[in-house]
Amino acid sequence: MSKFRVARRTVQILVVVFMFLMPVVARYQNYVAAREIDRVLDRWSGTAAGGVLSAVDSTVRLLPGAEKERAGRVQRDRAQVLEYVQAARGGPWSATVGPVSMTDPLGAAESIVASRALPWVLLASLVVPLVATVALGRVFCSWICPMGFLLELTDKLRAVVRFLEIRPRDLKPSRATKYGVLLAGLILAAVLSVPVLGYIYPPAIVGREAHDVVFAFFDRAEMGRFGPWAGGLSWMAALLVGIVLFEVLVSRRWWCRYVCPGGALYSLIGWARPVRVELDVDRCTQCAQCVAACPEGLNPMKNRMGLECDSCGECIASCDDDALRIGLGGPLVESFRSRSTSRPEGSA
Amino acid sequence: MSELTRRQALGQIATGAAAVVGLGTGGWLAAGTGxxxxxxxxxxxxxxxxxxxxxxxxxxxxxxxxxxxxxxxxxxxxxxxxxxxxxxxxxxxxxxxxxxxxxxxxxxxxxxxxxxxxxxxxxxxxxxxxxxxxxxxDMGTAEVDEHLCYSFNGASCGVCVRSCPLEGRALRAGLWERPTVDPEHCIGCGLCERSCVHYPQAIRVRPRGETA
Structure with missing residues (x-):
């Protein structure tokens, strides 16, 4: 595995861990705020719910100032603990990490068109996602999006399906579809004055479902049931299963390639990204391994990764000739280069 | 870019339109109806x-x-x-x-x-x-149902008044602990409804925007 992919997988896994950990921290906060935490930990000792909570508790208590001594006993400093637990919150749809608040540009866009307003908090929450996307392109899809991660993993199931002598089809609708979905969704949001895209946008759904599953887990524990649980999933989870099945059986990576309104918006925002996958034409032997490797179904040998590339680096890892790399390019860099090379000629 | 046949082009437009319509309907339904x-x-x-x-x-x-x-x-x-x-x-x-x-x-x-x-x-x-x-x-305004409230029916209770964070302004106890809500001051936090010992609750928050 290339270093690039190791880094990417690490980030993807961290996002998934974050997504499941944050609701646990929210519950921990509830118990601390209600001065119930000691009783809960005591009552739940030896159970999964108790184990998870006490892991969070022990971690928080390692932080400076989280403990104080009172009446000869080391206790949590409740105020300080409640301060710490809100340092990182949220999920893939909207999150706060330390002082940085981040919201998905799709959510922000539909909130803006539906309410016809742009409050400062929302603008502040957009700074990091927008700067990252303008500079690096659609990296949310390849590095952050839990649905993208899931689809990358289930993509491997196509081999299993083939082994079962079922030939998976590979339908290829137009890539323009997702821009249509984005436009239609924004128009619908404006007409209904409701941000509707969040209801069908997989990272938002995955975050909600993960949250609800964790909450159902603790709700059960509060009722004294500690066994294996299956609960908290809403019927929106069926949409995710449908997307996965369709991807495995009918159309490879169809959601990301052809439908996802969020991916479409990230593509548009990152169209001029200066940091992008660059092809060294002289080295390329036209072996087309990168074409097979590209999860987005692009052709790195030809189109110099236009709008749709999410800089996942799979093509770079697949290239035997060292012809692909992450470099500077794109319309902005090109025009800057041509200007800086033409200027000396003009002055000379 | 290979050229599209008319058949392919129509197919792509059809799938695109189907996706847009399907997802639009899905989003609209998911948002809730009624x-x-x-x-x-x-x-x-x-x-x-x-x-x-x-x-x-x-x-x-x-x-x-x-x-x-x-x-x-x-x-x-x-x-x-x-x-x-x-x-x-x-x-x-x-x-x-x-x-x-x-x-x-x-x-x-x-x-x-x-x-x-x-x-x-x-x-x-x-x-x-x-x-x-x-x-x-302004989250809403509390309302007392005098048919349910114990204090209006022969027993004095007063739990809701004790739970009110704006006690004395938003919620006042009268004779026999009978609660009186001052809509001017009540912010609709709902602690009174939460604390009400009667079931169904004798004091409830009417959400803002709901006409009495």
């Missing part, structure tokens, strides 16, 4: 229409609430209170006071109510803890 119902929103919420259009249903206010009183409005969460989300309301943050009421972040560190400082969209405008700012909150 007329929107008045419900108790977290403190600092914009007026209902603006709230519905601004909130992106991220759930961060619910996670920020130390008292876990804010929940996502779904058929399941509203079931106990006989409420179901109307058009555009599914997944929006709501408080069902009889389940858990807003304690105005009393005893929790910080200068602002936590849900309001967690909101990334401005659907909840920040509310500080200064008495003037707390008094300006």
């Amino acid at each position: 007329s929107a119902v008045a419900c108790v929103r977290p403190p600092g919420a914009l007026p209902e229409d603006d709230f519905l259009s601004t909130c992106i249903r991220c759930g961060r206010c619910a996670d920020a609430c130390p008292n876990r009183c804010i929940v996502a409005f779904t058929e399941e969460s509203g079931f106990e209170s006989s409420m179901r989300p109307g058009a555009g309301q599914r997944g929006t943050p709501v408080i069902f006071p009889r389940r858990q009421a807003c304690m105005l972040c009393n005893g929790v560190p910080g200068d602002e109510l936590r849900c309001t400082s967690a909101c990334p969209t401005g659907a909840l405008t920040p509310v500080g803890k200064a008495p003037s700012e707390i008094a300006a909150i």
